[in-house]
Amino acid sequence: MRRIRYKDIADELRQRFRDAPVGSVLPSESDMSAEFEVSRVTIRRALELVREDGLIAARQGFGWYVAGEPVRQSLESLGTIESQVEGVGKISERKVEEFAFVQPPARVRALLQTDQVLRVKRVNLADGEPFAVVTVWCPADLGANLSRRDVEQFPFYELIDVELRGATQTIGADAADAAISKLLNIPVGAPLLRCQRVTTDREGHPVLVSEHLFSAHRTEFVVELPQAGPSLTPSGLRLVD
Numbered sequence: 001m002r003r004i005r006y007k008d009i010a011d012e013l014r015q016r017f018r019d020a021p022v023g024s025v026l027p028s029e030s031d032m033s034a035e036f037e038v039s040r041v042t043i044r045r046a047l048e049l050v051r052e053d054g055l056i057a058a059r060q061g062f063g064w065y066v067a068g069e070p071v072r073q074s075l076e077s078l079g080t081i082e083s084q085v086e087g088v089g090k091i092s093e094r095k096v097e098e099f100a101f102v103q104p105p106a107r108v109r110a111l112l113q114t115d116q117v118l119r120v121k122r123v124n125l126a127d128g129e130p131f132a133v134v135t136v137w138c139p140a141d142l143g144a145n146l147s148r149r150d151v152e153q154f155p156f157y158e159l160i161d162v163e164l165r166g167a168t169q170t171i172g173a174d175a176a177d178a179a180i181s182k183l184l185n186i187p188v189g190a191p192l193l194r195c196q197r198v199t200t201d202r203e204g205h206p207v208l209v210s211e212h213l214f215s216a217h218r219t220e221f222v223v224e225l226p227q228a229g230p231s232l233t234p235s236g237l238r239l240v241d
Contacts, residue, residue: 005038005042006038006042006043006045006046006049007046007049009032009036009038009042009043009046010045010046010047010049010050012036013046013047013050013056014050014053014055017050017055017056017066018055020066021066021127021128021129022066022067022068022069022127022129022218023065023066023068023129023131023215023217023218024065024066024129024185025063025064025065025185025186025187026056026063026064026065026066028063029043029044029047029063029064047064051067054067055067057217059191059216059217062186062187062190062191062216062217063187063190065217082094082124082155085124085126090126090127091126091127091128092124092125092126093124093125093128094122094123094124094125094152095122095123095125095152096120096121096122096148096151096152097121097122097123097183098119098120098121099118099119099120099148099151100118100119101116101117101118101119101140101143102116102117102119103115103116103117104116104117104119104137107209108137108209111198111206111209112137112139112206112207112209113206114139114140114141116139116140117137117138117139117140117143118137118138118139118140118142118143118144118146119135119136119137120135120136120138120151120156121133121134121135121136122134122136122151122152123183123184126218129185129218130183130184130185130215131184131214131215131218131219132184132212132213132214132215132219133180133183133184133212133213134210134211134212134213135210135211136151136156136208136209136210137208137209137210138156138160138207138208139207142160142161142162142207143160146159156208157199160207160208162201162207163201163202164199164200164201164202164207165200165201165202165203165204166199166200167197167198167199167200167208168197168198168200169195169196169197170195170196170197171193171194171195171196171221172193172194172196173191173192173193173194173216174191174192174193174194174213175189175190175191175192176188176189176190176191176192176213180192180213184213184215186215186217190215190216190217191216191217192213192214192215192216193213193214193216193219193221194211194212194213194214195211195212195214195221196209196210196211196212197209197210197211197212
């Protein structure tokens with residue numbers, strides 16, 4: 001019997017992406033249309049068949065990607081990305097892209113009250129796939145004895161000789177620019193979750209400032225609410241001017 005073309009393509013895509021890492025981005029519909037020499041309508045029908053199997057998913061403004069459980073992070077306590085990734089059975093890695101003593105941006109200078117900081121930018125990976133770009137600013141005196149190898153192997157919380165009290169996290173939305181899209185292997189303009197964290201010492205003085213950019217299709221933040229309140233509004237929600 002004559003096979004229907006979009007079903008043949010769906011079979012090919014199933015084989016191609018069955019063992020691909022979760023979160024991997026698929027080629028665009030136009031690229032696949034050119035590869036298989038069919039219309040985008042045909043490609044879309046094939047993709048929908050594969051989506052029904054749960055192998056792939058799509059998100060507005062992002063495109064198609066290999067489906068699976070997202071990397072979930074709890075916001076209930078002060079912790080590291082690595083510990084939460086490893087806690088769900090994934091292999092955690094970090095790749096340092098930048099290690100330099102520099103002048104901080106105005107926002108960071110105002111928080112840390114210093115004109116010289118150690119800035120570290122890294123990519124975090126789960127099972128070999130990038131899902132976050134993290135930039136950390138640390139006062140130069142606290143980071144003076146640290147090396148690139150140190151920050152590649154250990155979190156700042158274990159490296160700086162300061163007793164910590166806690167942190168304030170602010171979470172919002174963003175879109176990937178060209179540099180971030182390259183590091184995370186996602187399209188330019190793809191949605192991001194942006195987490196800005198200010199970590200304080202026991203006296204309440206900021207000692208670390210960090211910015212975490214997460215691929216929105218691969219990450220979820222989870223907050224446990226101790227009891228039901230009178231409102232269904234998410235805890236901590238505020239409007240941005």
